[in-house]
Amino acid sequence: MAFATINSGGAPIAAIEEALATEPSLKKRVYDAIGTTPQHTPLFEDLAKYTCTLLARNTTTTSLPLAPPTGDGSAAKKRKLQNGDSRETAPASVDLKGVDVPVQFYVQDVSFAVPQRKKFTLEVTAGGRYLRARNQTTKGIEFGVPMDQIRHAQSLPVPEKTQKQFNFCIIPQYADGITPPPDGTPAVEAMVFTVADGPAKAAFLGTGQQVGHNEGETAEGLIRKVLNENLPHASVVRPDEREFVSAMPEAHRKGEKAYHVKAFRGSKEGYLFLLSTGILFAFKKPLLFFSFDTIDSVSYTSVLQRTFNLNIMARPATGSDADTQEFEFSMIDQANFSGIDTYIKRHGLQDASLAEARRAKVYNVNKVEDAAAASTGGAGAGADEESELQKAQRELDDQEDEEEEDYDPGSDGDSDGSGSSSDEDEDAEHEDADEAMDEDEDLIKDELGSEAEDIPEDE
Numbered sequence: 001m002a003f004a005t006i007n008s009g010g011a012p013i014a015a016i017e018e019a020l021a022t023e024p025s026l027k028k029r030v031y032d033a034i035g036t037t038p039q040h041t042p043l044f045e046d047l048a049k050y051t052c053t054l055l056a057r058n059t060t061t062t063s064l065p066l067a068p069p070t071g072d073g074s075a076a077k078k079r080k081l082q083n084g085d086s087r088e089t090a091p092a093s094v095d096l097k098g099v100d101v102p103v104q105f106y107v108q109d110v111s112f113a114v115p116q117r118k119k120f121t122l123e124v125t126a127g128g129r130y131l132r133a134r135n136q137t138t139k140g141i142e143f144g145v146p147m148d149q150i151r152h153a154q155s156l157p158v159p160e161k162t163q164k165q166f167n168f169c170i171i172p173q174y175a176d177g178i179t180p181p182p183d184g185t186p187a188v189e190a191m192v193f194t195v196a197d198g199p200a201k202a203a204f205l206g207t208g209q210q211v212g213h214n215e216g217e218t219a220e221g222l223i224r225k226v227l228n229e230n231l232p233h234a235s236v237v238r239p240d241e242r243e244f245v246s247a248m249p250e251a252h253r254k255g256e257k258a259y260h261v262k263a264f265r266g267s268k269e270g271y272l273f274l275l276s277t278g279i280l281f282a283f284k285k286p287l288l289f290f291s292f293d294t295i296d297s298v299s300y301t302s303v304l305q306r307t308f309n310l311n312i313m314a315r316p317a318t319g320s321d322a323d324t325q326e327f328e329f330s331m332i333d334q335a336n337f338s339g340i341d342t343y344i345k346r347h348g349l350q351d352a353s354l355a356e357a358r359r360a361k362v363y364n365v366n367k368v369e370d371a372a373a374a375s376t377g378g379a380g381a382g383a384d385e386e387s388e389l390q391k392a393q394r395e396l397d398d399q400e401d402e403e404e405e406d407y408d409p410g411s412d413g414d415s416d417g418s419g420s421s422s423d424e425d426e427d428a429e430h431e432d433a434d435e436a437m438d439e440d441e442d443l444i445k446d447e448l449g450s451e452a453e454d455i456p457e458d459e
Helices: 014-019 024-036 038-066 074-082 219-230 334-346 356-363 370-381 388-406 416-454
Strands: 103-114 118-125 130-134 141-146 150-157 165-172 191-196 260-265 268-274 278-282 288-291 295-301 307-314 325-333
Touching (some): 103 219, 130 191, 165 278, 268 334, 307 334
Antiparallel strands (some): 103 118, 118 130, 260 325, 278 288, 295 307, 307 325
16 A cells, blocks of 8 residues: 655645645655755745645636536526526536645545546545545646535445445535525535545545554545544445345355345436435436435335336425425336335335325226225235235236136137037027927917918918
8 A cells, every 4th residue: 555655854844745745756755855955945845835826726727617618698507507596406616715725635546427437536625624526637626515515425335346346425415316406506416436445545644644554444444434534414324234235146246245226217227225314326427315304205116027116206305295206216126125115114214105196007997996995995904014015916916816707718719618509509599499380380270270271381
């Protein structure tokens, strides 16, 4: 593990620490030179201050082009974002306030997926004020968020990877995909960055403390510890087997438990994580995080033999019923139903599977007969502990049984018994007709007597 070494002969120099925060090897050379020739300390300090000035100027100029391009209608769009009139989450903005703040902690070569797909240096500024990403080429700050605006943070194993990795999901206020920012309130996007399950590369604490000195300390554990020490309104949440674990183990890492559920939102494939603070759908933009205070109800639809859909009715924590939105996650494997249903019941989330508005959608029934409704109600009353999915499956089985009872085997033309039955009916009809003709002849003879013999057959 490579770490920056601080001048052991004296206290760190603030200007040098700030100017060379992302260049540990160069900083080491500077401190070595100061140790050899202490009389050059003022010179190195002045050079460091000048470097800080250049970095600040470079950051300011590189951040300005992130505004919308000029052209027809662009000025109005630019004003709309700057004035906060848009209720949509604005792209992560460059954190100019944190440019001159000394760095407390950083890790180089961190792969970001949101809001940009690129490798950056992850930084935490002094005092834990900002979490930000620095461009490793230009040394400019690309985006950042104040720590006190972060409401949720998760460290999650990346599914379907041969080598174990972790994704950190940082969700600031109004970036959960559920609660839009109020009018006039700017907001930033969530952050998603990945670290490998191993030692950090060039990790550094700007206070001069050595980081990662504990044997076996990983980049994930190090970042999680630093975030927990600096987040005022949240802590990093990890998957917990007591909350939820998938019925299917991790396919790419044999013997390892999986904590995700593969699902689709429309045509977009992602993963559901059922955590102690809520339900997360990740890892592509936009992230959706349903904290417990935003979930109105949960239901199951499109129940099939192998898959089912999970529907979440959610609304902003401070919103009204009119703000409720429905989010459907489809093609979830039936093997995970038991764990999901247990999680929902444990946290007291309302299950709306049998609501009348959903019955027609799930079972394709527009009108329920009174007798069938009474029968269903009686069965449900005697099975309070029966799960909602089991009820749905039972009703589907009952419907199939009714269709089988209504089936008439005599309607098939090639049935063995259908031909003999038809022949018997025709023979019976012919016998009845012959008997009727004989009775008519007897009546004529009785009435006419011998005269009936003289009547021509043609008449």
